[in-house]
Amino acid sequence: MAAPDYGGGEQGGSGPPLTGGSPLTEDDAEELLRCICFKTGPPRTVGVELEWLVHELHNPALPVAADRLDRAFAGLRDVPLASALTFEPGGQLELSSPPAASLMECIDSTSADLAAVRTALGASGLALTGFGHDPWHPPRRLLREPRYDAMEAFLDRTGSAGRSMMCSSASVQVCLDAGFEEPGPLGLGRRWQLAHLLGAVLVAVFANSPAGAGRLTGWRSTRQALWADLDPRRALAPAAGLPPRDAWAAHVLDTPVMCVRAEEGPWHVPDRLTFREWLRDGTGSGATRPPTRADLEYHITTLFPPVRPRGHLELRMIDAQPGEDGWIVPLAVTMALFDDPEAAETAYRTVKPLAELAGALPAPRNPLWHEAARHGLTDPELHTAAVSCFAVAREALPRLGASTAVQEAVASFHERYVLLGRCPADDFSLRSKEIRS
Numbered sequence: 144m145a146a147p148d149y150g151g152g153e154q155g156g157s158g159p160p161l162t163g164g165s166p167l168t169e170d171d172a173e174e175l176l177r178c179i180c181f182k183t184g185p186p187r188t189v190g191v192e193l194e195w196l197v198h199e200l201h202n203p204a205l206p207v208a209a210d211r212l213d214r215a216f217a218g219l220r221d222v223p224l225a226s227a228l229t230f231e232p233g234g235q236l237e238l239s240s241p242p243a244a245s246l247m248e249c250i251d252s253t254s255a256d257l258a259a260v261r262t263a264l265g266a267s268g269l270a271l272t273g274f275g276h277d278p279w280h281p282p283r284r285l286l287r288e289p290r291y292d293a294m295e296a297f298l299d300r301t302g303s304a305g306r307s308m309m310c311s312s313a314s315v316q317v318c319l320d321a322g323f324e325e326p327g328p329l330g331l332g333r334r335w336q337l338a339h340l341l342g343a344v345l346v347a348v349f350a351n352s353p354a355g356a357g358r359l360t361g362w363r364s365t366r367q368a369l370w371a372d373l374d375p376r377r378a379l380a381p382a383a384g385l386p387p388r389d390a391w392a393a394h395v396l397d398t399p400v401m402c403v404r405a406e407e408g409p410w411h412v413p414d415r416l417t418f419r420e421w422l423r424d425g426t427g428s429g430a431t432r433p434p435t436r437a438d439l440e441y442h443i444t445t446l447f448p449p450v451r452p453r454g455h456l457e458l459r460m461i462d463a464q465p466g467e468d469g470w471i472v473p474l475a476v477t478m479a480l481f482d483d484p485e486a487a488e489t490a491y492r493t494v495k496p497l498a499e500l501a502g503a504l505p506a507p508r509n510p511l512w513h514e515a516a517r518h519g520l521t522d523p524e525l526h527t528a529a530v531s532c533f534a535v536a537r538e539a540l541p542r543l544g545a546s547t548a549v550q551e552a553v554a555s556f557h558e559r560y561v562l563l564g565r566c567p568a569d570d571f572s573l574r575s576k577e578i579r580s
Contacts, residue, residue: 233310275462
């Protein structure tokens with residue numbers, strides 16, 4: 144199987160070419176979605192995308208001037224990295240690892256890149272901070288580009304959650320191969336189901352965003368609450384009950400187009416024009432041209448479901464984690480529960496009963512995901528599932544070649560948080576004081 148492309152970021156990056164190419168038909172679009180979004184085969188590779196807030200080195204509660212961030216980021220362009228380096232609209236920094244052949248290859252490569260980035264930022268008096276949502280500062284957009292102008296205009300139609308998502312959120316995204324075509328614990332169908340149930344457990348376990356703009360929000364994961372409040376369809380999982388390819392193709396085509404890109408001038412922001420409608424009427428709702436394959440590929444990057452298929456599966460529900468190496472635990476645990484056959488089977492049986500709590504609504508707007516974001520592991524059903532899943536992940540990690548240090552980090556997290564029904568958000572008051580000291 145060809146190595147999947149783990150590039151791109153939370154909000155889509157620059158995307159494919161702006162214009163050019165032949166107009167796309169509806170049949171062609173559906174076939175492309177089935178082919179390019181799920182590339183099946185034995186799970187072999189892993190990747191991680193790490194978003195970080197960038198703050199003052201000694202006092203993150205102080206705002207950082209935009210021109211200072213610009214100078215620091217410009218200097219990072221000369222730092223040699225294996226990972227792709229991008230920046231989000233609010234000045235968040237993202238490192239997207241290349242596909243790795245093993246867990247330890249991914250960890251070692253990404254750790255080396257992070258060390259280089261931290262050294263360069265430290266020289267400017269800046270630091271990377273791991274929270275799922277900025278606890279101190281209100282949203283502030285720094286990047287002024289047509290795609291972010293269009294995104295802000297589109298998301299503003301449904302409230303303020305979009306600006307907070309764009310400018311104040313950060314995550315750990317784990318990228319795994321889609322799996323075998325055939326049934327079984329490593330099959331695509333099973334992994335798709337597992338991701339949407341285990342995903343709620345991962346939200347609860349790693350919730351780390353209890354505050355925003357200097358106050359507590361009432362959520363363990365404010366970041367996840369923002370995704371659930373984003374707009375009527377864009378951040379939702381596809382409808383359940385259909386095979387993954389059919390469900391995803393329908394979801395993509397029936398989601399409104401965020402923008403029609405242009406080589407010059409502002410990008411057009413249509414009013415309730417789905418991609419399917421754009422295919423059927425190439426100049427509908429003010430669109431000036433019919434869509435191309437490049438437009439379809441860009442449209443996919445403007446969808447923010449908890450699990451986004453991009454050839455591989457991009458798991459997007461985990462908050463950024465505290466500490467320099469906190470991201471390693473969710474990466475290791477998630478890979479163990481998906482890619483070790485024994486652990487995957489046990490994890491699926493463990494989380495399958497959670498479907499009853501989830502009900503018929505798609506994630507993240509169903510009761511299961513709401514409970515995970517609001518209450519974390521204080522919910523008894525999520526706590527029980529998390530304890531079981533961590534136990535089997537710990538058993539699987541040696542089989543995946545995890546180092547002693549990684550195994551010990553997972554064990555420490557298990558004992559400090561999971562067994563006690565706690566998550567990193569519960570440490571916020573203490574940790575925020577430590578950061579300021």
